[in-house]
Amino acid sequence: QRLSDSASAYQRTTMGVLRLAFLSTATLELFASLSIAMIALYLGLGLLEQLPWDKGQAPVTLTQAFFLLLLAPEFYLPLRQLGNDYHAKQKAEAAATALLEIFNTPTQDTQTASKDDAIQSHLSIVKTQSTSLLTFQALSWQQAGRTRLAPISNHIxxxxxxxxxxxxxxxxxxxxxxxxxxxxGYQGECFVxxxxxxxxxxxxxxxxxxxxxxxxxxxxxxxxxxxxxxxxxxxxxxxxxxxxxxxxxxxxxxxxxxxxxxxxxxxxxxxxxxxxxxxxxxxxxxxxxxxxxxxxxxxxxxxxxxxxxxxxxxxxxxxxxxxxxxxxxxxxxxxxxxxxxxxxxxxxxxxxxx
Missing domain, CATH: 3.40.50.300 (P-loop containing nucleotide triphosphate hydrolases)
Structure with a gap:
């Protein structure tokens, strides 16, 4: 059931992101395409000397019209790129949020046991293993009712x-x-x-x-x-x-x-x-x-x-x-x-x- 719920949540999140991505990209592409089409219409009517406000005259030559049509897609390329840049920014913000959780992790454990009690407990463990770099005493980890780490006691x-x-x-x-x-949030003790x-x-x-x-x-x-x-x-x-x-x-x-x-x-x-x-x-x-x-x-x-x-x-x-x-x-x-x-x-x- 947990696997099914997780997969469904992942599907909803993914499709929501894709829906936004496709809509924003399609909108920007539409505006860019319409802009290029308007330029092509203007140049075409101009070459036919049929511009409503300037009948009988061509604002550009045929060569100039071709040149402008070639430049038009490049001119509107940043508009298309805006969608990609926006999604890259969203990814960066999501990554930054995850990193901030790590950076803001407190370095001091919030256990209620005092430091003196921990040291006394530790001395009883390591006095026979004074050369140990790491000492584990009934170290375990339980989270949301699930055992993440079985209890261990040993030293390295x-x-x-x-x-x-x-x-x-x-x-x-x-x-x-x-x-x-x-x-x-682990249980037991670990010492360096x-x-x-x-x-x-x-x-x-x-x-x-x-x-x-x-x-x-x-x-x-x-x-x-x-x-x-x-x-x-x-x-x-x-x-x-x-x-x-x-x-x-x-x-x-x-x-x-x-x-x-x-x-x-x-x-x-x-x-x-x-x-x-x-x-x-x-x-x-x-x-x-x-x-x-x-x-x-x-x-x-x-x-x-x-x-x-x-x-x-x-x-x-x-x-x-x-x-x-x-x-x-x-x-x-x-x-x-x-x-x-x-x-x-x-x-x-x-x-x-x-």
Missing amino acids: REGERIWLSGESGVGKSSLLHLLLGFEK YHEPFSTLDIAQWRGRLAWLPQTPEWVNGNIRQNLLLGIQPPSEQEIQTALEKSQCADFIKALPAGLETKLTELGTGLSGGQMQRLSIARALLSNADVWLLDEPCSGLDEDTANAVLETLNSVSKGKTLLVVSHDTHPISWADRHWNLTHGGLHEQSIQAIA
Whole structure:
């Protein structure tokens, strides 16, 4: 029923947008066409010397009339373009509204528990795990009566690489979203070293993170611009080193324009494996020490997935990794394997899975 309601709402919204788009475009096209037709009528009557107010005389020659008719569509082109610009403005406003919700997200958690109580609770958790970078204590997330994340209790040490698996819907991706700081209202506790997650300087924490989603995000521009988006510009040598480590150097050299090759939001012209390797290169250039990866092999064939995982193995040594991946793409080089179920988090042997 929820899926049906969602699809119906999406259909109504889409058709409403299309109705407005077609009506506005048709209106502007009508005015432009009528304007050009009026010019053609004026020139035609003028050449026939039949203008009501100037009979027996032609205001222009035949050559001039043809020239003006050729210019008329170009003259009214901005009127046609107005419709496209208006819809682009509407899209930008919608995107800005969504971004403002993120920018206005409070960085302080609104839980009623005091900071001192949280610290005391935390000290009881981490005194046996003093080297932990992340500590989870009964961390869960419920929203509108639905469990988004099953309760988990564990810790991640600095430089440790964790493979998180589990069936769909238990909250693997939700855990990553919580760690990115985009979600609030979770239950339980999460700590970074000795500090509760709710009191962190979220901007400083995100500066330590590299986020590799299932489908890498790109912007219209060239490969170089996408690699350097949002980071301090590195040297050419650092760029080349990152490309070589991520195994991007060879296929980029084969492109006609190299790093200046144009890239669309969908990564047109590159394969899934190449796009994932580019996202790894981008993570390397960010100098982040904590990597969060959500299904890096999603949509890749087995050989390409294995090649991407091998690349990750070689470049992520010394980094703290939490990588979500199904059992169909086992990560044998991980230090620990967590299996998340609706009943909670269970640690499994890497050797047994491999």
